[in-house]
Structures are given as structure tokens and as C-alpha cells.
Amino acid sequence: MARTTLNTTKSEEIFTAAQKLMPGGVSSPVRAFKSVGGQPIVFDRVNGAYIWDVDGNQYIDYVGTWGPAICGHAHPEVIAALHAALDNGTSFGAPCELENQLAEMVINAVPCVEMVRFVNSGTEACLAVLRLMRAFTSRDKVIKFQGCYHGHADSFLVQAGSGVATLGLPDSPGVPKSATTHTLTAPYNDLEAVKALFAQHPDAIAGVILEPVVGNSGFITPDAGFLEGLRVLTQENGALLVFDEVMTGFRIDYGGAQEKFGVTPDLTTLGKVIGGGLPVGAYGGRADIMEMVAPSGPMYQAGTLSGNPLAMTAGIKTLEQLQKPGTYEQLDKITGTLIEGLLAAAKAAGHEVCGGHLSAMFGMFFTAGPVRNYDEAKKSDTAKFGKFHRGMLERGIYLAPSQFEAGFTSLAHTEDDIERTIAAAKEVFAEL
Numbered sequence: 122m123a124r125t126t127l128n129t130t131k132s133e134e135i136f137t138a139a140q141k142l143m144p145g146g147v148s149s150p151v152r153a154f155k156s157v158g159g160q161p162i163v164f165d166r167v168n169g170a171y172i173w174d175v176d177g178n179q180y181i182d183y184v185g186t187w188g189p190a191i192c193g194h195a196h197p198e199v200i201a202a203l204h205a206a207l208d209n210g211t212s213f214g215a216p217c218e219l220e221n222q223l224a225e226m227v228i229n230a231v232p233c234v235e236m237v238r239f240v241n242s243g244t245e246a247c248l249a250v251l252r253l254m255r256a257f258t259s260r261d262k263v264i265k266f267q268g269c270y271h272g273h274a275d276s277f278l279v280q281a282g283s284g285v286a287t288l289g290l291p292d293s294p295g296v297p298k299s300a301t302t303h304t305l306t307a308p309y310n311d312l313e314a315v316k317a318l319f320a321q322h323p324d325a326i327a328g329v330i331l332e333p334v335v336g337n338s339g340f341i342t343p344d345a346g347f348l349e350g351l352r353v354l355t356q357e358n359g360a361l362l363v364f365d366e367v368m369t370g371f372r373i374d375y376g377g378a379q380e381k382f383g384v385t386p387d388l389t390t391l392g393k394v395i396g397g398g399l400p401v402g403a404y405g406g407r408a409d410i411m412e413m414v415a416p417s418g419p420m421y422q423a424g425t426l427s428g429n430p431l432a433m434t435a436g437i438k439t440l441e442q443l444q445k446p447g448t449y450e451q452l453d454k455i456t457g458t459l460i461e462g463l464l465a466a467a468k469a470a471g472h473e474v475c476g477g478h479l480s481a482m483f484g485m486f487f488t489a490g491p492v493r494n495y496d497e498a499k500k501s502d503t504a505k506f507g508k509f510h511r512g513m514l515e516r517g518i519y520l521a522p523s524q525f526e527a528g529f530t531s532l533a534h535t536e537d538d539i540e541r542t543i544a545a546a547k548e549v550f551a552e553l
């Protein structure tokens with residue numbers, strides 16, 4: 122793929138107008154390209170592994186709308202089912218059988234889930250699960266890990282990944298200190314730090330929440346024994362273990378990280394893939410804990426559009442695709458080829474890099490590594506990443522616009538897409 126001068130005239134016009142209409146011109150911050158420079162690309166169509174911008178440029182997409190597009194964008198069966206569902210109306214605000222169908226699929230797939238509640242985003246799921254942890258244990262404190270993102274609820278905006286990390290203080294103005302005083306943080310992959318927190322706060326910690334494989338400070342895997350260690354520590358201290366699988370659920374395995382690593386938490390949050398591109402989140406887990414949720418129990422949580430038939434349909438059809446034999450083997454193979462190719466090309470060009478993949482999730486840091494936590498991720502050469510991102514964009518490869526985001530592949534990515542991506546990267550690495 123020869124270097125082209127990317128014509129993004131229309132994108133620039135639209136984004137310039139957007140900046141007067143919406144804060145930063147976007148509906149979610151990381152889309153604004155702040156950490157890589159330049160202006161964001163404005164899209165008008167997605168299909169399979171590809172996205173097209175308003176100037177007619179086509180890109181191979183490794184963002185996949187930040188995770189949901191695991192079957193490829195606009196999968197024909199998902200779209201056809203949505204068309205059919207649309208004719209019956211968009212929302213009932215009342216029970217609908219499709220909720221049972223998706224609930225059964227989630228319960229059958231995800232080891233810890235015996236009961237589930239649907240919501241509209243990952244943020245909502247994490248917010249609710251935090252309330253549930255506290256309601257069930259009658260304790261207030263919660264341990265999260267530096268660099269893990271659990272949506273933008275007040276209590277979680279402490280050391281929340283690609284956002285600003287200021288010691289012990291909320292990451293955002295508007296979050297009262299009182300909202301984060303019960304949020305304790307530890308470095309990822311550091312069991313001793315978690316042990317110390319439990320010792321310092323006996324009988325006060327409701328639970329531990331984490332991304333079982335991190336995607337929000339770049340791609341970081343748990344050390345051998347880390348998840349198992351957390352399982353033991355939480356049990357010993359009467360606390361709950363919560364896996365935030367909003368990103369990893371149905372992505373690194375059909376049953377998520379808990380299936381892949383064989384560690385079963387008490388509760389889990391889901392999002393992204395289970396919505397198949399529509400706004401869906403969910404939280405679920407042990408039935409005795411979930412029975413606390415209203416109207417079964419006293420913990421209040423509700424949602425006008427929760428479980429709507431369109432969202433349930435997209436989720437069901439997406440999971441049906443993923444149930445087909447060989448799906449995760451295919452995702453793992455293609456993603457492995459991609460990351461091995463990128464790492465080899467970078468090293469051959471003399472760059473210090475490290476990275477890896479698990480099924481359809483991958484990442485590469487511009488640092489020698491190994492990267493085991495957010496502090497180590499922050500050693501990456503982000504200026505170099507910015508140039509790499511730009512160079513790839515100019516060659517028709519769309520990567521997440523931050524060093525601290527994971528990459529995503531889909532069932533629609535072909536070996537040819539991967540080869541073209543690696544070939545483009547070779548050219549860019551030579552220029553860096």
C-alpha cells in the first residue's frame with residue numbers, strides 16, 4: 122500500500138462544525154484524537170472489517186466500534202434480524218421474550234452468571250454492580266486497579282486508565298472527594314498490594330473489581346496466579362470478586378476471561394459484544410447476590426430502555442454467530458499473525474516494542490517491556506505512537522487513537538487484511 126496523501130477535507134469541515142455544537146466535537150472523549158494529534162476521521166459507513174469516511178477513503182478497522190463489532194460490522198444476519206425486529210417497534214418498556222433468550226445465552230456462556238440484569242451501557246453495569254457489592258456485603262470500600270476503567274461513575278474515576286492519573290484524587294473535577302474515599306487502588310498484577318489493603322481495612326472491603334485482562338491501559342494480561350490469588354484473598358476476607366468483562370466478555374472466549382482462565386468471580390459486568398453494536402450492558406452472577414436487585418430485593422436499579430427488543434435482537438444474533446465451531450480459533454489465529462507480524466516488523470526496524478494478544482484482542486507498546494501494569498505502560502514512547510498512528514491512517518489502517526487502548530479484530534478480517542496491515546506497518550516503522 123503506497124503512501125497516499127490522505128484527503129480528509131470533508132472530515133475536517135464536519136469536525137470543525139461539530140466542535141461548535143458538542144464539547145470537543147465528539148460524543149465520547151477518546152474519539153477526538155487528542156493523544157495522537159490531528160483531527161478525527163468522520164465516518165459514514167461500516168461493513169465487515171472496513172470503514173469508510175465521508176471523503177470516500179476506506180480503512181481496515183481495528184477498533185470495531187471499541188469492541189462490539191466482533192462478527193464484523195453490519196453482519197448480514199444481525200442486520201436482517203434487526204430489520205425484522207424494527208417492524209414490531211423499538212421499545213416496549215415491558216417484559217419481552219427476547220430478554221429471556223439473551224439471558225439464557227449469557228447464563229449458559231459465562232461461568233459465574235446464574236442471573237442477569239440488562240442495562241444500556243458498560244458504565245451503567247459497573248455502577249450497578251458496585252452498588253450491589255456494597256448492598257450484599259454491607260461494606261463500603263472497594264478495591265480497583267490503577268489503569269483499569271469501569272465506566273465513568275464517580276467512585277470509579279480514580280486512576281482510571283487513559284484518563285489523567287492523579288494520586289488518590291478523583292480523575293475529574295465534579296467528582297466529590299467523598300465519592301472516592303471508599304475507592305482503594307492497587308497496581309495491576311500486585312497481589313501483595315491487595316493483601317496489604319485487606320489488612321489495613323479489615324471487614325470494610327466489599328470487593329475487588331478488575332478487568333481480568335486489561336484493555337484500558339493498553340493490552341495487559343494477568344500474571345499466572347494473579348486471578349487465582351484474588352479469588353482466594355476475596356474469599357478469605359468475606360469480600361466479593363467482580364470481573365469487569367465489558368471488553369473481554371465474548372471477546373477472548375465465548376465465556377469471557379473467567380472461562381479462559383478458569384477463575385470464577387462472584388459477579389461480572391458485560392457490555393460491548395453482547396449488544397452487537399446496539400447499546401447494551403449487563404451485570405450478573407451468583408443468584409443469591411442477584412436476588413438483592415429490585416424488585417426481587419431492596420437494591421434499586423432501573424432503566425427505561427433496558428432490555429429493548431432491538432438491543433436484545435442484536436445481542437442474540439451476534440452471540441449465535443460466535444457459537445459456531447472454530448470461531449475463537451479463527452480469531453486467535455488471525456490476531457496472532459497480526460501482532461507477531463507487527464512486533465517483528467517493529468523490531469527489525471530497530472524499535473523497542475512489546476505486546477501480545479488473546480483471541481480477538483491485542484496490543485503493542487512502544488517500550489521494551491514487559492508491561493505488567495499501568496506504570497510500566499506509561500513508559501511507552503507516546504510521541505512515537507502518535508506518528509505510527511498517523512502513518513497507518515495514511516495507509517488505510519484505522520487503529521485506536523491512543524497508546525493506551527487495546528486493538529480488536531473480527532471474524533471479518535481476512536489473512537489478506539492482516540498482510541496489508543503488516544506491510545503498511547513496515548513502511549511506517551522505517552520512517553519513524
Ligand SMILES: *Cc1c(COP(=O)(O)O)cnc(C)c1O
Nearest residue numbers: 242243244270271272365367368
Ligand atoms: C468500555 C468499558 C466500560 C464502559 O462501557 P460503556 O458502554 O462505554 O459505558 C466499562 N468497563 C470496561 C472494562 C470497558 O472496556
